[in-house]
Structure formats: structure tokens, C-alpha cells
Amino acid sequence: MEGYQVIHEKSPAFYTRYERKAEMQNQTHYCPGCGHGVVHKLIAEALTELGVQDRAVLVSPVGCSVFAYYYFDVGNVQVAHGRAPAAATALKRANPESIVMAYQGDGDLAAIGTAEIIHAANRGENICVFFVNNSIYGMTGGQMAPTTLVGQRSTTSPWGRRSHNEGLPIHVCELLAALETPTYLERVSLHDMKNIMKAKKAVKKALQIQKDGGGFSLVEFLSPCPTIMKMDPVVCRKWVGETLMKTFPLGVFRDHKPELPVDAKFPHKTIAEALEVADGQTVDLVPRRHHHCRDLTVKMAGFGGQGILLMGQLLAEMGLREQMEVSWLPSYGPEMRSGSAHCHVILSHDRIGSPLLSQPEVLVAMNELSLHKFGPTVASGGLILYNSTKLPEGFSAPQARVVCVPASEIADTMGSAKVANVVMLAALLEETECLPTESAIAVLEETVKNPKLLELDKQAIAAGRDYVDTQIEVGAVSQPDGYSY
Amino acid sequence: MRQLCKGNVAIVKGAVLAGCKAFYGYPITPASEIAEYAALLIPEVGGTFLQAESEVAAINMVYGASSAGQRVMSASSGPGLSLMQEGISYMAGAELPGVIVDVVRGGPGLGNIAPEQSDYFAIVKGGGHGCYRNLVLAPSSVQEMFDLTVLAFELADRYRNPAVIMTDGFVGQMMEPLEIKMRDIVQPEKDWAVKGTAESKKNMISSIVLEPDALEEHVRKLEAKYQLAQELESRYENYLTEDADILLVGFGIVSRVLRSAVDQLRAQGMKAGLFRPITLWPFPSRELCETAKHVKQVLAVELSTGMMVEDVKLALNGSVPVEYYGRVGGNVPMTEEITAQVFARMAAHV
Numbered sequence: 117m118e119g120y121q122v123i124h125e126k127s128p129a130f131y132t133r134y135e136r137k138a139e140m141q142n143q144t145h146y147c148p149g150c151g152h153g154v155v156h157k158l159i160a161e162a163l164t165e166l167g168v169q170d171r172a173v174l175v176s177p178v179g180c181s182v183f184a185y186y187y188f189d190v191g192n193v194q195v196a197h198g199r200a201p202a203a204a205t206a207l208k209r210a211n212p213e214s215i216v217m218a219y220q221g222d223g224d225l226a227a228i229g230t231a232e233i234i235h236a237a238n239r240g241e242n243i244c245v246f247f248v249n250n251s252i253y254g255m256t257g258g259q260m261a262p263t264t265l266v267g268q269r270s271t272t273s274p275w276g277r278r279s280h281n282e283g284l285p286i287h288v289c290e291l292l293a294a295l296e297t298p299t300y301l302e303r304v305s306l307h308d309m310k311n312i313m314k315a316k317k318a319v320k321k322a323l324q325i326q327k328d329g330g331g332f333s334l335v336e337f338l339s340p341c342p343t344i345m346k347m348d349p350v351v352c353r354k355w356v357g358e359t360l361m362k363t364f365p366l367g368v369f370r371d372h373k374p375e376l377p378v379d380a381k382f383p384h385k386t387i388a389e390a391l392e393v394a395d396g397q398t399v400d401l402v403p404r405r406h407h408h409c410r411d412l413t414v415k416m417a418g419f420g421g422q423g424i425l426l427m428g429q430l431l432a433e434m435g436l437r438e439q440m441e442v443s444w445l446p447s448y449g450p451e452m453r454s455g456s457a458h459c460h461v462i463l464s465h466d467r468i469g470s471p472l473l474s475q476p477e478v479l480v481a482m483n484e485l486s487l488h489k490f491g492p493t494v495a496s497g498g499l500i501l502y503n504s505t506k507l508p509e510g511f512s513a514p515q516a517r518v519v520c521v522p523a524s525e526i527a528d529t530m531g532s533a534k535v536a537n538v539v540m541l542a543a544l545l546e547e548t549e550c551l552p553t554e555s556a557i558a559v560l561e562e563t564v565k566n567p568k569l570l571e572l573d574k575q576a577i578a579a580g581r582d583y584v585d586t587q588i589e590v591g592a593v594s595q596p597d598g599y600s601y
Numbered sequence: 602m603r604q605l606c607k608g609n610v611a612i613v614k615g616a617v618l619a620g621c622k623a624f625y626g627y628p629i630t631p632a633s634e635i636a637e638y639a640a641l642l643i644p645e646v647g648g649t650f651l652q653a654e655s656e657v658a659a660i661n662m663v664y665g666a667s668s669a670g671q672r673v674m675s676a677s678s679g680p681g682l683s684l685m686q687e688g689i690s691y692m693a694g695a696e697l698p699g700v701i702v703d704v705v706r707g708g709p710g711l712g713n714i715a716p717e718q719s720d721y722f723a724i725v726k727g728g729g730h731g732c733y734r735n736l737v738l739a740p741s742s743v744q745e746m747f748d749l750t751v752l753a754f755e756l757a758d759r760y761r762n763p764a765v766i767m768t769d770g771f772v773g774q775m776m777e778p779l780e781i782k783m784r785d786i787v788q789p790e791k792d793w794a795v796k797g798t799a800e801s802k803k804n805m806i807s808s809i810v811l812e813p814d815a816l817e818e819h820v821r822k823l824e825a826k827y828q829l830a831q832e833l834e835s836r837y838e839n840y841l842t843e844d845a846d847i848l849l850v851g852f853g854i855v856s857r858v859l860r861s862a863v864d865q866l867r868a869q870g871m872k873a874g875l876f877r878p879i880t881l882w883p884f885p886s887r888e889l890c891e892t893a894k895h896v897k898q899v900l901a902v903e904l905s906t907g908m909m910v911e912d913v914k915l916a917l918n919g920s921v922p923v924e925y926y927g928r929v930g931g932n933v934p935m936t937e938e939i940t941a942q943v944f945a946r947m948a949a950h951v
Contacts, residue, residue, distance in 0.1 A: 136805070138812060170799040175665075185805050191795035193668045194807035196691050199661035202653065206625065206665030206673070207795070209649045214669075214797020232661070235654040385645040391614050392604055393781045429605070429776065436605050436778050444605070444776035448631060448714070469861030471775055471854075474935035 120313065129160035129169045129189055136186045145183055149349025151306045151339025152181050155248055155319075158312070159217065160188065162320040168327060172215045173207055175200045177229075179221035180254040198229025201236035204243045215326055216243045223253045226262040226286045233288070237332050240297035240374060244322040245334040247288060250341040251360055258344040262286040265363055285363055289336050293369040297376075299331035301369040305338040307357030311366075330373050338364055409438045411465060412550040413473050417458035417490055418482025418503070423537035427480070428459035430541055433563065434555045435463040443471040456485065463550060478548060479516075480540055482523070484508050491516075501543055503536065519547060519588060526579050535576035542580025553581060606779035608746045608772045609634040612702055613642055614779070615750030616674050620786050621700070622648035623673040625662035627655055627681060630714045631770035632704035635676035656681040660688030660701070667697040668806040670794030672754050676702035679720050680711065682728070689763050690729030693823070694808030696793075698757035700750065701735075702766040704773045705904075707931045715931020716769035716854060721908035724767050725881045732820050734827045736764040736834065737881040739852040743777035749879070751786070756834060758789050760826050767881060769904070771854040771933060827883075836879035837888045841867065845874030847943055848893050848921075850913050851902040852878050854933060859902060862939035873943060881909070886916035898950060899923045900943060904933065922950075 126132075134141045146153045163169045172190035176182055178197035185192035191214070195203040200218035208216040218236075225233050225247050233245065252270060253259040260270040260277060263285050267276040277285075289301045300322055304315035315337060322333035338360050342352035388394065414431065418424045425446050435442035446459045460473045475495040481487035482503045491513045494500055498516040505522045521543040527536035538560075545553050556577055564570040606614070612635055616624070624639035636652065643650045649666075653659035659675050666673035677685065682703045692699055705720045707713040722728075725737050736756045738749040750766060757764040795804045810816040838856075841863055842848060849859040856877040866873035876892050878885050893899055899921050901910035910925040917923055926942050928934050 170802055171797045172802075173669075173795055173797045182809060185807065189802065191797055191802055192805040192807070193665065193795050194695075194805070194809055195664060196661060196687060199658065199664075199688070202658040202661035203665030203668065205651070206623065206649075206662040206671075207669045207797075209651075210623065210666050210669030210671045211797045216797070231654045232658050235658065239651075382644055384647065387617055387646055388783055390617050390642045390646050391781050391783075393602070393783055432776055433605050436603060442605070442776075442778060445771060446774055448770060448774050467860075468777075468857075469864060470858040470936050471771070471777075472858065472933060472935060474937055 120309075123161075127157065127160035127164050129163040129172070130156075130187050131189045134186045137183070144187060146180065147343040149340055149342040149352055150180070151248060151250060151337060151341070154306050154312060155246060155315075155337055155339065156184065156187055158316045158319045159246060161316065162323050163190070163215075165320065166323055166327060168215045168323065171213060172217065175204045175207065175216065175218045177218075177220045177224040178255075179224050181219055181221060181248065182255065184219055198224050198227070199232055200224065201229065201232040201241070201243070201245060204245075205236050205239070205241050208241060208243050212242075215323065218243060218245045220245065220247055221254070222247070222249045222251065222261040222263040226288050234292070234295070237292045237298045237334065238295050240299070240331045240376070242326055242329055242331055244326050245332075246319070247334055247336045248339045249288070249336055249364065250339040251285075252341050252344050254341050254344055263288075263364070265360070287364065289334070289369040292334060297332060297374050298334065298370050299373050300325055300333035300371055302371075303336040303338065303364060303366050303369070305356060305361055305366055306340065307338065307353045307361070311357075336364075338366075408549070408552055409435070409440055409463070409465075410550050412463045412478060412548060413476045414461045414478040414480065414544070415458060415473055415476035415490055415493075416461065416480040416482070417456065417486035420455045420457045422457070422482045423534065424457040424482060425459050427537040427541050428461045430538075430556065430559055430563075431461050431463070431544070431551075433559045434551045437555050437559060438551055440465060441468050443468045445471040458486065458490070478544065480544060482536070482540065487511060499547065501540060501547065503540060519543070519584070521580070521583055523580065526583060527576065530572065530575055530579065532572055535572055538573050538576035539580040539583070542577040543584045546581045546584040553577060603778040603780045605776050606743055606747075607634070607776050608740075608743045608768065608774065609704070610638050611743045611746035611779050612676070612750050612766065613638040614781065615747040616700070616754070617642050617646055618781065618783075618786065619672060619751045619754035620788055621672045621674050621754065623666040623671050624648070624650045624675065625653050625659045625666065625673070626675050627653050627659050627677065629678045629681045631706060631773055632676045632678045632681070632702065634773070635702055635704070639674075639676075656684040657688065660685040663699045663701070664688055664692055664695070664697060667692065667699045668695075668795050670791040670796055672698075672758070672788065674700040674702070676704065678704045678706045679708045682720060682723060686723070686729035689735065690731050690733060691808050692763045693729075693733035693735070694731060695806050696761040696823075697763070697806065698754075698761050699763050700753045700757055700766065701763060702768065705767060705769045707929070713931050714770065716771045716904060716933060717929060717931060718767075718769060718853060718855065718904040719906075719908065719929065720767065721881070721903070721905055724765050725884075725912075733823060734762070734830075734882055736760060736762060736830060737767050738764065739767050739879060739881050740772060741853050741856045741877065742772070743775060743779050745879075746772060747779055747781065758791075760830055761793075762826065767853070769854050831883040834880060835883045835885035835888060837885035838877040838879060839892055840875040840877070842874035842876060842892050844872055846872040846897045847947060848874050848876055848896040848899045849902060849939070849943070850876045850878070850889070850899060850909075852881060852909065855902050855904060858934055858936055858939060861936040862943070865936055865940050866943055869940075871943065871947065878909075884912045884916065886912070889913065889916045890920070893917055893921050896921060898946065900946060901925050902934070902939060903927045905929060
């Protein structure tokens with residue numbers, strides 16, 4: 117055995133006695149000649165040699181190696197079929213100092229867990245994946261694996277794998293080598309001692325890379341499964357070396373740390389900062405009752421892009437500022453432009469029940485469609501604010517007062533169609549006197565950071581107020597309630 | 602100081618206050634905003650945000666982070682929750698805490714993105730395989746989205762079990778005042794977690810128990826926890842129930858409509874009251890029995906074809922007539938609709 121170090125004892129990375137096993141606690145549950153025992157041994161030795169046993173976390177899969185936690189004296193996490201790379205990702209990120217290994221078979225990794233392995237590799241997760249490819253499902257009793265060879269019989273490919281039915285075997289290392297982020301990908305074989313020693317080097321290298329923070333590694337082991345293959349262990353090893361290896365050539369498929377671009381930085385905040393709560397702030401729990409704030413239910417509607425939702429939010433912010441109870445409920449849908457948008461706003465001195473309004477006291481209709489659609493729903497004695505100089509022909513809402521405010525036109529003359537919603541909000545405040553206009557200014561000052569835009573908004577508030585105060589003539593148009601404009 | 606806040610944002614803020622250090626999610630309307638705000642806030646306070654390749658991967662990342670001892674959450678909606686059910690079952694089996702938000706949308710299948718409560722069976726009754734329960738909280742306001750998220754983390758850790766916030770697009774999209782009272786959250790020592798340290802090396806997270814007797818013992822142990830939770834954790838709210846003849850029962854956005862309906866019914870001379878379950882599991886059965894002692898009729902209202910009503914009937918066990926009214930497809934009943942339903946039913950019983 118020249119050139120080989122002969123070890124006469126078990127690696128300390130294994131438990132002395134396998135107490136998690138129900139019986140026969142001095143031996144593994146693996147069949148004679150199985151490759152898992154060899155891979156376990158290589159991993160255990162490498163952990164000891166690198167001095168990382170205490171930091172090691174082994175994620176065991178579903179498959180024959182589901183019980184890897186019987187043997188490894190490390191932190192053990194057993195996970196769902198195929199998901200080891202996902203769980204390993206989170207384990208590593210939770211404790212970056214830990215050495216996280218995902219141990220997976222061919223069914224686990226290359227069939228049900230295809231998405232998880234590709235994405236963990238693509239993220240360059242700083243983990244090691246040990247992938248045991250024996251071309252068959254062992255634990256479930258010999259069904260076809262994604263790595264089963266063409267013509268190879270299994271219980272679910274009784275005539276041998278047929279390429280026209282099941283496709284060709286998946287080459288995991290080659291597949292992952294198409295990604296730019298993995299650091300180290302190698303396929304090794306367990307069919308003889310020379311190759312097992314190469315495999316040992318690969319395992320150690322993968323763990324060393326993780327220890328150095330070097331990124332994602334995967335070692336694929338071509339491994340014998342004599343029991344399922346119904347072969348003598350020695351014959352099975354030979355089959356791996358002569359047949360399996362032909363389809364899955366050994367080699368290093370990636371061996372360099374990827375050069376990644378520099379990522380954007382982001383701010384670090386205290387919890388109070390992130391929650392937008394100033395530290396040590398005294399809390400005012402009792403809502404004040406202001407005589408100039410009155411309960412109101414408002415529906416605002418128009419085209420998407422008219423700032424309908426924002427107009428509602430501003431009103432709600434104002435109510436909040438005046439210590440009222442408020443609710444704002446938007447229409448929501450798939451992200452699409454130029455659809456219709458509406459929102460419901462409630463201002464109240466008491467706890468608000470339903471945030472949904474079937475009969476709003478006020479409707480703000482920013483387009484004709486909304487006027488027709490929602491006008492009839494306005495409560496008796498309510499108010500409709502319509503974004504135009506005059507009502508469309510044939511429209512009537514005898515139960516409500518209707519006020520035409522050409523907010524869009526006014527906004528256009530101010531040079532920005534965008535402030536039509538603010539013009540209308542000011543008209544609403546002036547007409548209903550539900551909240552003081554100063555409150556709107558204060559809310560705008562808090563929320564609008566761009567000084568130019570803020571100035572424009574303030575002008576829009578003034579214009580909206582002014583229009584209602586000066587341009588609307590009481591009684592100009594008769595309506596049944598005698599109060600219409 | 603109160604801030605105007607969206608329901609979905611309040612959930613993320615609750616998670617931040619609770620010390621959640623990891624969020625693993627996948628986009629789906631109407632829950633994407635939770636992931637978006639988590640992407641913003643969780644890294645800012647030193648945590649991990651990752652958009653997973655699927656809900657399947659996301660829940661298994663939650664499993665991994667929880668195994669490592671982190672407070673962790675995910676959020677999705679119906680179809681995503683269906684994909685997560687296997688992982689949630691594994692978490693319950695392995696006794697892993699974690700918070701999952703279900704912003705329920707219309708189903709089955711792709712359905713639509715409007716509010717429903719039709720995940721009740723999937724979430725409250727288990728959903729995944731095996732004998733386990735989720736702790737399920739049903740907020741009905743933005744403030745509760747925040748408060749119950751903090752509570753969900755506490756309950757999940759206390760019982761070492763997944764906790765689910767079951768809400769809907771309306772409560773998620775709604776903006777209301779949110780009051781955040783800053784406090785130091787003390788997290789329990791997780792001496793069972795696998796942290797990649799010498800001290801935690803002895804630990805193992807697993808849900809496989811091969812021997813029938815051993816698995817039975819494990820399942821009984823889980824059941825004992827669930828019985829304790831049933832004893833201690835049911836939460837509810839009553840509104841004008843003391844002299845009520847008719848008791849409305851509903852949760853989430855529906856309970857808001859029912860509250861307005863109670864006011865409207867009372868204004869019209871009908872003695873109506875509201876019982877609002879805040880925990881859907883454990884369902885506040887005892888409290889509902891107590892509340893319904895003197896009522897003439899119970900009306901369960903929900904956004905499904907009748908799921909919660911089964912728990913209402915089980916709780917009352919025939920002592921009071923229980924009827925059901927519901928809407929689906931994303932339709933939320935208006936206050937007047939409920940009022941009319943109540944009048945029609947009371948008239949039928951005179």
C-alpha cells in the first residue's frame with residue numbers, strides 16, 4: 117500500500133456507537149458493497165482533517181442516505197425529497213460560520229430536486245453538495261432514476277430505459293457547468309481504490325473551498341448499488357468502472373471562483389428606523405375630537421394614472437393627522453395601465469366597521485365612466501364632484517348635489533396635468549369642510565420631497581379652493597333638492 | 602404616533618419588530634407586496650431576504666432557517682400555499698417554528714386575485730399530510746396585521762410549530778392607522794437548533810420516525826401540544842353580544858362588514874351581535890358557546906361555500922340553530938346585503 121495512509125480506526129466525525137439506530141448499532145444500514153458507506157467515510161475523514169467537525173451541518177435527503185444522521189457526529193438536519201439545497205441555503209445563510217453539506221442521491225437531486233440544485237448552484241451558495249449517482253432508486257426498491265442508462269432495466273423500466281419514452285440520462289455536472297457561478301464541479305468514481313483516493317481529494321477540496329468562503333461546490337460520485345442491480349459487489353464495482361463511467365465521464369468541470377460584479381449597497385437601519393418609529397417618542401393614544409373634522413365616506417374613481425389612489429391616501433393621511441379613525445381601500449387588480457381605478461376612504465371619530473362603501477356620501481368622479489357607474493350609488497343627500505365644466509347630457513343624480521370642477525383643465529393651465537387630483541382634493545375639502553385645508557398643506561409638506569412639485573401642489577390646493585369659492589354659482593342649475601350647482 | 606400603513610406592509614413591520622431575520626418567498630398576487638417590503642426592510646435590519654425559485658423551495662428554506670434557530674417567515678397566496686403544504690407538514694413533524702402568511706385569493710385553481718376565505722380547510726384543518734395543526738390567526742385590521750404577526754412568531758416558538766396568518770387581499774391592501782409600540786422582544790433560547798457549533802452538534806432536526814410505536818409516541822406528543830394550545834390560545838372578540846337575539850359570526854374582512862351590519866340592524870331595532878374568531882385554530886369554541894347561550898339564532902358569514910360554519914356547528918353542537926351565508930369569487934358582501942339576509946332569516950323564524 118505504498119503511497120497510501122492506512123487508517124485502522126473510525127474517523128472521530130462518526131459517532132462511536134450509532135445510537136440513533138434501533139438495532140445493530142455498530143454497523144451501518146447500508147448494504148455490502150454500497151457506495152454510501154465509502155462516501156460517508158471520505159466526508160468524515162475530510163471533516164476531521166480540516167478541523168471543521170464542530171462547525172459541520174449535514175443535510176440528509178430522502179433516499180437510502182436519509183439516515184446519514186445515524187452516523188455523522190455533526191449537526192444534522194433531515195429534509196424533504198429533493199429540497200436539500202434549499203434547506204442548506206438557509207442553514208448556511210443563518211450561520212455563515214457553519215460548514216453546510218447537502219448529501220443527495222440521483223432521484224433526490226436530479227429528478228424531484230432539479231430546480232433546487234440549479235438555483236442553489238446559480239446563486240453560488242457557499243455550500244458543498246455531495247451527489248451520489250448510482251443510476252437507480254435504491255430505497256424505494258429499484259425504480260428508474262434520471263441517471264439510469266439507456267437499456268438499463270429497473271422496476272419502472274422493465275424493458276430497459278427507452279430513450280423515446282424517458283429521454284437520455286441527465287449529466288448533472290455538465291448541466292451545472294453551463295452556469296457561471298459554481299466554483300467547483302467534479303465527477304469521481306468509487307469503482308476502485310485509486311479512484312476512491314481521487315474522490316477523497318475532491319471531497320476535501322470542496323470542503324476547503326467552503327471553509328475559505330469560496331462558493332458553490334458539487335462532487336458527483338459514480339457509485340455501486342449491488343443489491344438493486346442484483347450483482348455481486350465486486351462485479352457491480354466493475355460495472356461502474358466499465359459501463360456507468362462510459363456514459364458519465366470523470367473529470368473536473370469547473371475549478372475557479374467566479375468573478376462577480378460589485379453589488380449595490382443598501383442602508384443599515386435600527387429596528388425603530390425601519391419601522392419609522394422615532395426612538396423614545398411619547399405615544400398619544402387618545403384620539404382628539406375636533407369640531408372641524410367630520411365623519412365622511414368618500415369614493416374616488418377614474419382612470420389608472422389620474423392619481424386616484426394617491427388622492428385617497430392624502431385624504432386618509434389628513435384624517436390621521438387630525439387624530440381621526442381612517443380607512444383607505446383601493447380597487448386592486450393585475451398590474452395594468454389605463455384600466456379603471458377607485459378607492460374608498462372613510463373618516464370617522466369611531467372605530468370603522470366595513471371599509472367597503474356601497475353608498476358613499478361623496479363621489480369624486482374623475483372621468484365620465486365613473487360618473488355613470490357610481491353616480492347612482494351616492495347616498496341620498498350626498499355630493500358628487502365631477503371633473504369637467506359641465507355634466508354629460510342625460511346624466512342625472514336626483515338624490516345628490518352635483519358640482520362640476522374642471523380639475524384637469526385647471527391643472528393643465530398650471531402646466532401639469534398630474535396635479536388634477538390635488539385640485540380636486542382641495543375642492544372636496546372646501547365643499548364638504550370635512551377637514552381643514554391647512555391639514556392638506558401639512559400632509560403634502562410631509563410626503564412630497566421634491567420642492568418644485570410641492571410648490572405646484574400648494575398652487576393646486578389654492579386653485580381648487582378658489583374655484584369652489586368663486587366660480588360656482590349657487591342655484592345656477594336646478595336640481596330636485598334645490599341646492600344643485 | 603400612528604402611521605398610515607397598508608396591511609401587507611404592517612405584516613412585514615410586525616416581523617421586523619418580532620426579530621424575524623429571514624424571509625424566503627416567491628411572488629404571487631395579492632401577497633407580493635409582503636415579499637417586496639421584506640426585500641426592503643429585512644436586509645436593512647441585518648437579515649436575509651431571498652426570492653426562491655418556487656414556493657416549494659421557499660418553504661424548505663424556511664425549514665432550513667428555522668432549523669438553524671432563526672425567526673423566519675414566508676408569504677404567499679392560495680396556489681403557493683398548496684405547494685407549501687408538504688413543507689409545512691415536515692415543519693410540524695420536525696417541530697420547527699415559522700410564520701407563513703396566506704393572503705387568500707379566489708379559487709380553486711388559478712381562480713382570481715380577489716379576496717376569498719376559501720383556504721379555510723387547507724390552512725385550518727391541516728392541508729398537508731399527517732396528524733398536525735397549524736396555529737392560525739385571522740387579522741381584520743391593519744393594526745392586527747402587525748400585532749398578530751408578532752404574536753404568530755411568539756406562538757410558533759412557544760409551540761415549536763408553524764403559525765399561519767390567514768388574511769385576504771382587502772385587509773392586505775387596506776390602509777389604516779398603525780400604532781407601533783416599540784418594545785424589546787425576548788426570543789426563547791433554542792437549544793434544539795442546529796447552528797454549526799460545538800454546543801449544537803448533538804442536535805438533530807428530523808420528521809422521520811420509522812418504528813410504528815415510536816411514531817405513535819411522537820404523534821401523541823404533538824397532539825399534547827395541540828391540546829395545550831386549544832386550552833390556552835384561543836382568541837376572539839365580541840361586539841354587542843350581551844343581549845343579542847341574533848349572533849353573526851365571521852372573521853377577517855367579513856367581520857368588519859358584520860360589525861357595520863350589527864350597527865345597522867340595531868338602528869332598525871334588531872338585537873344583533875358579532876362574534877369574531879381571531880384564532881381560527883384553535884377555534885374559540887368554548888367562548889362561542891358561552892356567547893351564544895341566550896341567542897335565538899347564529900348566522901355564520903364567510904367568503905367560501907361554507908367552511909368555518911362547520912367549526913361553528915361543532916362548537917355549538919346543536920344548541921342553537923346555525924345558518925350560513927357566504928359569497929365567493931372575490932365578492933365581498935356589503936353591509937346592506939347582510940342586513941337583508943338577517944331580516945329574511947328572522948322573519949322565517951317568527
